[in-house]
Amino acid sequence: MSDEKTPEMTPERVEAMLTRGPFHQWLGLKVVAVHPDGIELKATWREEWVVNPDRRYTHGGILAALVDLAADWAMVAKTGRGVPTIDLRVDYHAAAMPGDLTAKGKVIRMGGQFSTAEAQIFDQAGKLLASGRGTYFTAPPKA
Amino acid sequence: MSDEKTPEMTPERVEAMLTRGPFHQWLGLKVVAVHPDGIELKATWREEWVVNPDRRYTHGGILAALVDLAADWAMVAKTGRGVPTIDLRVDYHAAAMPGDLTAKGKVIRMGGQFSTAEAQIFDQAGKLLASGRGTYFTAPPKA
Amino acid sequence: MSDEKTPEMTPERVEAMLTRGPFHQWLGLKVVAVHPDGIELKATWREEWVVNPDRRYTHGGILAALVDLAADWAMVAKTGRGVPTIDLRVDYHAAAMPGDLTAKGKVIRMGGQFSTAEAQIFDQAGKLLASGRGTYFTAPPKA
Amino acid sequence: MSDEKTPEMTPERVEAMLTRGPFHQWLGLKVVAVHPDGIELKATWREEWVVNPDRRYTHGGILAALVDLAADWAMVAKTGRGVPTIDLRVDYHAAAMPGDLTAKGKVIRMGGQFSTAEAQIFDQAGKLLASGRGTYFTAPPKA
Numbered sequence: 001m002s003d004e005k006t007p008e009m010t011p012e013r014v015e016a017m018l019t020r021g022p023f024h025q026w027l028g029l030k031v032v033a034v035h036p037d038g039i040e041l042k043a044t045w046r047e048e049w050v051v052n053p054d055r056r057y058t059h060g061g062i063l064a065a066l067v068d069l070a071a072d073w074a075m076v077a078k079t080g081r082g083v084p085t086i087d088l089r090v091d092y093h094a095a096a097m098p099g100d101l102t103a104k105g106k107v108i109r110m111g112g113q114f115s116t117a118e119a120q121i122f123d124q125a126g127k128l129l130a131s132g133r134g135t136y137f138t139a140p141p142k143a
Numbered sequence: 144m145s146d147e148k149t150p151e152m153t154p155e156r157v158e159a160m161l162t163r164g165p166f167h168q169w170l171g172l173k174v175v176a177v178h179p180d181g182i183e184l185k186a187t188w189r190e191e192w193v194v195n196p197d198r199r200y201t202h203g204g205i206l207a208a209l210v211d212l213a214a215d216w217a218m219v220a221k222t223g224r225g226v227p228t229i230d231l232r233v234d235y236h237a238a239a240m241p242g243d244l245t246a247k248g249k250v251i252r253m254g255g256q257f258s259t260a261e262a263q264i265f266d267q268a269g270k271l272l273a274s275g276r277g278t279y280f281t282a283p284p285k286a
Numbered sequence: 287m288s289d290e291k292t293p294e295m296t297p298e299r300v301e302a303m304l305t306r307g308p309f310h311q312w313l314g315l316k317v318v319a320v321h322p323d324g325i326e327l328k329a330t331w332r333e334e335w336v337v338n339p340d341r342r343y344t345h346g347g348i349l350a351a352l353v354d355l356a357a358d359w360a361m362v363a364k365t366g367r368g369v370p371t372i373d374l375r376v377d378y379h380a381a382a383m384p385g386d387l388t389a390k391g392k393v394i395r396m397g398g399q400f401s402t403a404e405a406q407i408f409d410q411a412g413k414l415l416a417s418g419r420g421t422y423f424t425a426p427p428k429a
Numbered sequence: 430m431s432d433e434k435t436p437e438m439t440p441e442r443v444e445a446m447l448t449r450g451p452f453h454q455w456l457g458l459k460v461v462a463v464h465p466d467g468i469e470l471k472a473t474w475r476e477e478w479v480v481n482p483d484r485r486y487t488h489g490g491i492l493a494a495l496v497d498l499a500a501d502w503a504m505v506a507k508t509g510r511g512v513p514t515i516d517l518r519v520d521y522h523a524a525a526m527p528g529d530l531t532a533k534g535k536v537i538r539m540g541g542q543f544s545t546a547e548a549q550i551f552d553q554a555g556k557l558l559a560s561g562r563g564t565y566f567t568a569p570p571k572a
Contacts, residue, residue, distance in 0.1 A: 023202040026191040048169040059166040060228045061208020068203050084235070085203045086400055087373065087421050089518045091230045091545045091564065093538040108560060109522040113423070114372060114400065116520045116560070131537060131545070133562070135373050135421055135520065137399070229543055230516065230564050232375045234402045234421065236395040251417060252379040256566070257515055257543065259377045259417070274394060274402070276419070278377065278516050278564055280542070309488040312477040334455040345452040346497050346514045351490020371489045373520045378513070 009034050009077045017081070018073065027065065028100075038074045038106040041066070045100050058096035060130070063121050064088065067132040070105030070119035075136065078110055083136045086114060090132035099124050113139050152177050152220045160224070161216065170208065171243075181217045181249040184209070188243050201239035203273070206264050207231065210275040213248030213262035218279065221253055226279045229257060233275035242267050256282050295320050295363045303367070304359065313351065314386075324360045324392040327352070331386050344382040346416070349407050350374065353418040356391030356405035361422065364396055369422045372400060376418035385410050399425050438463050438506045446510070447502065456494065457529075467503045467535040470495070474529050487525035489559070492550050493517065496561040499534030499548035504565065507539055512565045515543060519561035528553050542568050 007013065015031035018024045028044025043066055051059035067090050072082050101121055108116040118133040150156070158174035161167045161184075171187025186209055194202035210233050215225050244264055251259040261276040293299070301317035304310045304327075314330025329352055337345035353376050358368050387407055394402040404419040436442070444460035447453045457473025472495055480488035496519050501511050530550055537545040547562040 020196050021194040021202070022191050022196065023194045023204070048165050051164040051166045053163050053165065059164070059208060060211055060231070061166070061204060064207035064211065064231060064233070065202060065204020068207065087232065087234045087402075088203070088207060089230065089232050089375065089562070090207070091537070091562065092228050093540075093545065108520070109557060111522075113425070116373075116522065128538060133518070133520065139399070230545075232419070232518065234394070234419065236397075236402065251377070252414060254379075256568070259379065259516075271395060276375070276377065282542070306482050307480040307488070308477050308482065309480045309490070334451050337450040337452045339449050339451065345450070345494060346517065347452070347490060347494020350493035350497065350517060350519070351488060354489050354493065371521050373518065374489065374493060375516065375518050376493070377516045 007080070009080065014039070014073065014076055029069070032102070034077060036077050038104065039070060039076060041070050041073070041103040041105070043101045043103065045098055050098070055095070056098055058098070060090070060092055063092065063096060063130040064090045064132070066101060066103040066121050067119045067130060068134060070103035071117035071132070071134045072105070072136055074105030074107050074117045074119070075110065075115060075138065078107070079138060083138050086135040086137055088132060088134040090130055092130050094127060094129050096121070096123065096129045101129070108133065111138060113137070150223070152223065157182070157216065157219055172212070175245070177220060179220050181247065182213060182219060184213050184216070184246040184248070186244045186246065188241055193241070198238070199241055201241070203233070203235055206235065206239060206273040207233045207275070209244060209246040209264050210262045210273060211277055213246035214260035214275070214277045215248070215279055217248030217250050217260045217262070218253065218258060218281065221250070222281060226281050229278040229280055231275065231277040233273055235273050237270060237272050239264070239266065239272045244272070251276065254281060256280070293366070295366065300325070300359065300362055315355070318388070320363060322363050324390065325356060325362060327356050327359070327389045327391070329387045329389065331384055336384070341381070342384055344384070346376070346378055349378065349382060349416040350376045350418070352387060352389040352407050353405045353416060354420055356389035357403035357418070357420045358391070358422055360391030360393050360403045360405070361396065361401060361424065364393070365424060369424050372421040372423055374418065374420040376416055378416050380413060380415050382407070382409065382415045387415070394419065397424060399423070436509070438509065443468070443502065443505055458498070461531070463506060465506050467533065468499060468505060470499050470502070470532040470534070472530045472532065474527055479527070484524070485527055487527070489519070489521055492521065492525060492559040493519045493561070495530060495532040495550050496548045496559060497563055499532035500546035500561070500563045501534070501565055503534030503536050503546045503548070504539065504544060504567065507536070508567060512567050515564040515566055517561065517563040519559055521559050523556060523558050525550070525552065525558045530558070537562065540567060542566070
């Protein structure tokens with residue numbers, strides 16, 4: 001998909017694309033902002049995220065999904081769509097207690113065949129909970 | 144927790160520990176086998192896993208959660224519990240179509256402070272969908 | 287490069303290809319074995335590998351280079367050549383004391399555009415020092 | 430080592446610590462700047478870095494070593510020393526042609542037991558060649 005033909009990627013438009021997916025609906029995703037080289041998402045906490053019934057923190061798989069999502073869709077202004085994830089790294093910095101999460105994604109390097117992007121996950125007090133990066137398959141779709 | 148005091152980690156016992164967590168219940172986790180250096184889990188497909196409503200494959204975040212879970216609990220025979228994830232790497236090999244998933248975790252190196260374990264995710268036909276590894280914090284809990 | 291045209295990848299042939307590179311010469315690489323899905327290399331210790339002049343262990347960058355090399359060339363039976371590394375993960379398990387190192391690489395998944403392979407690094411007593419995995423660009427070279 | 434007792438980490442002081450190691454000498458490391466949360470290093474190109482004798486680019490293992498070094502020593506203002514690497518991720522963005530390299534390291538999260546830092550590698554024209562992140566063991570040394 002050439003940049004020229006990509007319609008403007010407003011938060012509303014990207015949110016409409018994103019929330020077609022049942023998993024994205026389940027995560028309660030909202031698109032807060034779309035920049036030329038990044039994106040900011042919000043995810044809505046739900047009881048099923050909890051891994052430890054006593055200490056009540058969120059499972060790292062949810063944070064991994066959000067790192068992947070924000071890094072992937074950081075490239076939407078360039079690609080006009082989500083792109084396949086090739087691999088992902090996530091670092092866990094602090095326990096995620098119940099509450100909505102903010103995910104900020106940023107392009108590190110945009111390439112013709114594959115690209116690198118990173119993301120950070122914050123709680124509502126702005127505390128960094130997790131961060132990571134992934135490699136994405138950004139070759140244009142075959143006609 | 145010393146090895147001496149750890150009760151025998153049967154699949155039933157580990158499944159009872161695992162499924163106390165709401166996220167683990169949501170994943171429909173079953174413990175198929177527990178080995179001295181590994182574990183085999185099964186997760187029960189659900190509609191909310193789907194990321195792409197047209198092509199119907201499962202979101203990579205679910206696969207990441209299962210890589211993390213299987214690698215983490217691969218150490219249960221040694222630790223008697225799940226342990227905090229420090230970081231995680233996931234490689235995606237093929238689209239995960241609707242259906243239950245099998246996750247096999249294996250210890251790479253058990254250490255006093257932190258340990259490394261790996262996992263593979265298969266569909267019900269035995270196709271490798273994803274694999275990865277993580278670093279886990281295995282220092283004994285403070286008394 | 288199609289499999290049909292790839293000449294047989296004997297250890298001698300792969301070693302001759304590998305050791306054209308000055309860095310590979312500096313590492314004192316020898317090819318011990320070539321399998322359909324893997325390779326075994328040996329690297330010759332040298333004083334310049336030492337990072338800590340008191341404790342005398344080898345720098346992790348040398349181990350990272352060997353993980354990358356063994357994972358990359360694990361695919362040589364399929365590709366007939368080394369392939370570009372897209373990204374790499376390395377886990378460090380034990381200090382590498384002075385002495386030659388063995389690196390075993392194995393294909394995890396061979397793909398058309400990109401592939402995943404892993405490697406383990408051992409000392410001469412067979413102790414696991416490091417392990418890791420990488421994503422490699424395995425699209426056929428353009429004619 | 431408590432922060433209070435750490436002597437001021439000037440570039441000269443850190444360079445003197447770093448260049449005690451034979452591998453660091455071989456890399457021709459210079460310390461350009463030390464910040465509270467980061468470091469800038471320079472490495473001096475040498476012929477042995479070349480992996481491909483025709484196209485003349487530097488082996489990814491050298492870039493991995495520099496990502497590790499810059500991320501590790503980004504914490505020197507806090508730790509007063511280099512710290513053990515637990516694991517490392519490196520993404521390769523462009524071929525590194527002959528010439529000196531600049532490595533910028535930055536702390537992502539400083540923890541009591543383990544910490545996360547990242548690094549970027551640039552050529553002398555300021556082109557981003559590689560980037561990555563690692564987990565480091567930052568527990569205080571035992572008395």
